[in-house]
Amino acid sequence: MLRQAGVPGRFSVATFSQLERVCDEQAAVITNFRRWVAGVGRGEVRSNAVLLGRTGTGKTHMSCAAVLALIRGCGIRARYVTSEQIKREVCESWGGGGESESRVLERYGAYPVLVLDEVDILDEKGPGLRVLNSVIDKRSGEQRPTVFISNQDQASLHELLGRRAVSRMFESALIMHCPWDDYRARKA
Numbered sequence: 419m420l421r422q423a424g425v426p427g428r429f430s431v432a433t434f435s436q437l438e439r440v441c442d443e444q445a446a447v448i449t450n451f452r453r454w455v456a457g458v459g460r461g462e463v464r465s466n467a468v469l470l471g472r473t474g475t476g477k478t479h480m481s482c483a484a485v486l487a488l489i490r491g492c493g494i495r496a497r498y499v500t501s502e503q504i505k506r507e508v509c510e511s512w513g514g515g516g517e518s519e520s521r522v523l524e525r526y527g528a529y530p531v532l533v534l535d536e537v538d539i540l541d542e543k544g545p546g547l548r549v550l551n552s553v554i555d556k557r558s559g560e561q562r563p564t565v566f567i568s569n570q571d572q573a574s575l576h577e578l579l580g581r582r583a584v585s586r587m588f589e590s591a592l593i594m595h596c597p598w599d600d601y602r603a604r605k606a
């Protein structure tokens with residue numbers, strides 16, 4: 419299950435406790451996110467989580483920690499993916515031979531928990547938006563918890579993804595803002 423989690427190598431052992439405390443707001447986000455993960459792990463929470471904020475604030479780190487905690491601690495088949503990767507898998511399916519497009523979309527609709535990173539990075543002319551809408555529709559229809567991550571705020575997401583997708587993403591969601599400084603800049 420861990421190998422199929424899609425977690426990038428650099429976050430393969432990510433945990434929440436590795437994160438240094440940088441400000442009260444960040445500590446609160448970590449507390450709330452951990453609580454959400456625990457609720458999902460117990461099967462009590464079926465709503466989404468949305469992580470919005472600046473680059474380098476630990477959004478991907480936290481969400482990979484969440485995926486690993488759900489797999490290791492609760493045996494839940496959680497999965498990390500970027501919207502770009504789902505789109506790529508859909509495009510590759512058109513060549514035939516492997517999974518069909520509908521099978522790829524079904525699979526991403528079916529993970530018990532999905533982290534969808536860089537949700538706003540889409541090709542405007544390609545199938546990105548259609549693919550994203552399909553996955554969001556399937557997951558919200560079945561009330562499967564999804565973590566959406568973006569550098570954009572809610573208003574920009576409306577512009578980029580449309581009201582329909584954003585309305586489903588934010589429906590009863592735990593919304594977490596990450597406005598603190600870029601940790602990557604600090605390390606440099």
Ligand SMILES: Nc1ncnc2c1ncn2[C@@H]1O[C@H](COP(=O)(O)OP(=O)(O)OP(=O)(O)O)[C@@H](O)[C@H]1O
Nearest residue numbers: 436437438472473474475476477478479480601602
């Ligand atoms: N509070 C922290 N303590 C320790 N390491 C941190 C902290 N915040 C971030 N990092 C580290 O900084 C790097 C950047 O974090 P991450 O990739 O999670 O940022 P991000 O918010 O996803 O950025 P982007 O929006 O650019 O994708 C990672 O190596 C992560 O482990």
Ligand SMILES: [Mg+2]
Nearest residue numbers: 477478479535
């Ligand atoms: Mg990231």
